[in-house]
Amino acid sequence: MKLINVDDAREAARRRLPRIFFDYIDGGSFGETTLRANQADFERWRLVQKVLVNPERRDLSTTFLGVRHPLPFMLGPVGFLGLYAGKGEQKAARAAHAAGIPLCLSSFSIASLAELRRDTTGPLHFQLYILKDKAFCDELLQEAEKAGVDTLFLTVDTAITSVREKDVRNGFRSLTRVGPALVLQMLMSPRWFADIMQAGAPQVGALANKPEFGKGVLEQASNLSRSIDQTLSWRDVAWLRQRWRGRLVIKGILSADDAERAQAEGADAIVVSNHGGRQLDCASSTIAMLPEIVAAVDGKLEVLIDGGFRRGADVIKGLALGADGVLLGRAYAFGLAAGGTExxxxxxxxxxxxxxxxxxxxxxxxxxxxKSLGRSALRAP
Ligand SMILES: Cc1cc2nc3c(=O)[nH]c(=O)nc-3n(C[C@H](O)[C@H](O)[C@H](O)COP(=O)(O)O)c2cc1C
Known part of the structure; x- marks a missing residue:
């Protein structure tokens, strides 16, 4: 099947992946109200058509995170890419780098940062969760420094993991080993299974030297989730700002007050994000919150956004409403599951x-x- 748009990739991913992994990517928390709103709220805006101008060549390049990029979006942190395709982190990174854009590696990845750095040559950022074990956090930061990462994303909206009901039903994260039901699902996904096994039995890369987190990827994932520090606060942001000399991006901001606080604490950028509707259900969509957050920070720090971006028109709306750049999430995760690097x-x-x-x-x-036209490039329907 030719993958013309994200809907095609989603459908191909649904067919190819065991259900437990497709649902993990696709699902949101509780009633999935925010998940739906992230996409639906793009409908509040229309693009203004202008004829007989005919700009001969278009230039899609723009600056975000202090760097000129050929496109106004990048690949954001998505956990467990290496479970959706064999060597999934490497495959996603290669596609990003071929287009000249960065990938931000999640802490919950099959490839470690060192492996991914060894296997790819383009720009890599790293996403950190603050763990209870601060010494382990420090090791991850050292690994990032060694890999030459200059931009760190601190995700702040997941100190408490929400309930994704599809995952509860499928046993994702409560399963610690592969039982008969999962074996059956895997056997029903033979192309996926062969691809994954060719890359070797998956393990969480960051836990390679941490036997206390268990053996298989499922056990490691559930123990790693449990090791996230639930008492995460602005004090941790202040600590990290002292510790990390590179660019610091706070991911998971959804209010003007929090955006101003992030700026006061020395963040270089924020990502307006609700974790793709996977955390606080019934929170506002990100596109709805963007204008007031942009107004509050008033250019004092960069504003990125993610959540529901599936179409070029969505990206245009985000940029017109003041975002410096956009992060893709499911859009590329589905592409990866459907067809690897391609x-x-x-x-x-x-x-x-x-x-x-x-x-x-x-x-x-x-x-x-x-960007300079801003909101005047849009109309309410
Ligand atoms: C399957 C999946 C795993 C994710 N894992 C992480 C993660 O490890 N760290 C993180 O900061 N965000 C993670 N996110 C959130 C994304 O970075 C991003 O905020 C979200 O996907 C944006 O919404 P969208 O998928 O609708 O574009 C994950 C999202 C999905 C769908």
């Missing part, structure tokens, strides 16, 4: 093409011009 590349290409064509039809020559 699947991720197809999603990047589809979204980039839609941005390019839409800008042309809006009479806008570049992402920079779109």
């Amino acid at each position: 699947g991720v590349a197809a999603m990047i290409q589809a979204i980039a093409q839609e941005i390019d064509i839409s800008l042309a039809l809006m009479g806008i020559a570049s992402v920079e011009e779109l």
Whole structure:
């Protein structure tokens, strides 16, 4: 099946993956209200069409996180990529790098940062959860420094893990080993299984020297989740700001007050995020919160956004409402599960093409011009 858009990739991923993993990617918390709102609220905005201008060539490049990128989006941190495709982190990173954009590696990954650095050459960022064991946190930061990472994302919206009901039903995270029901699901996904096994039995890369977290990836994942520090507070942000000399991005901000506090604590950027509707259900969509957060920080720190971005038009709306750049989540995770490196590349290409064509039809020559037009490039329906 040709992957023309994210819906195609989602459907192909659904067919290819064991249900437990598809549901883990696809699902949201509790009633999934926020998950739905993240996508649905893009409908509140329409793009302004402008004819007879014909910008001959469009320039999609823009600056975010202090660097000029050829596209206004990057691949955000998504856990366990190496369970959706063999060597999944490497495959996603290669597709990102071929397009000239960074991947942010999740702490919950099959490839360790050192492995991914060894296997790929483009820009890599790292996402950290604050763990109860601060010495282990420090080891992860040292690994990031050794790998030459200059931008660290601290995720702050998951100190307490919410309930994703599909995962509860499937036993994701409560399973500590592969039982008969899971074996059956795996046997029903033979292409996925062969691909994963070729890469070797998956383990959480960051736990390679930590036998106390258990053996198989399922046991490691549930123990690692439990080791996240539930008392996470602004004090930890202050500690990290002292400890980490590179660029610090706080991911999981959803209010103007918290955005101002992040700036006061010395963050260089924030990601307006509700973890893709996987944490506080009935929280606002990110696109709805973006304008007031952008107004509150008033250019004093960079504002990135994620949540529900599936289309080039969604990215245009995010940029017009003041975001410096966009992070993709499920859009590329589905691409990876559906078709490995080519699947991720197809999603990047589809979204980039839609941005390019839409800008042309809006009479806008570049992402920079779109950013300076701001909200005037949009209309309420
Ligand atoms: C399967 C999955 C795993 C994720 N794992 C992480 C993670 O390990 N760390 C993190 O900061 N965010 C994680 N996220 C959240 C994403 O970084 C991002 O906020 C979210 O996916 C954006 O919403 P979207 O998928 O609708 O684009 C995960 C999201 C998904 C779907």
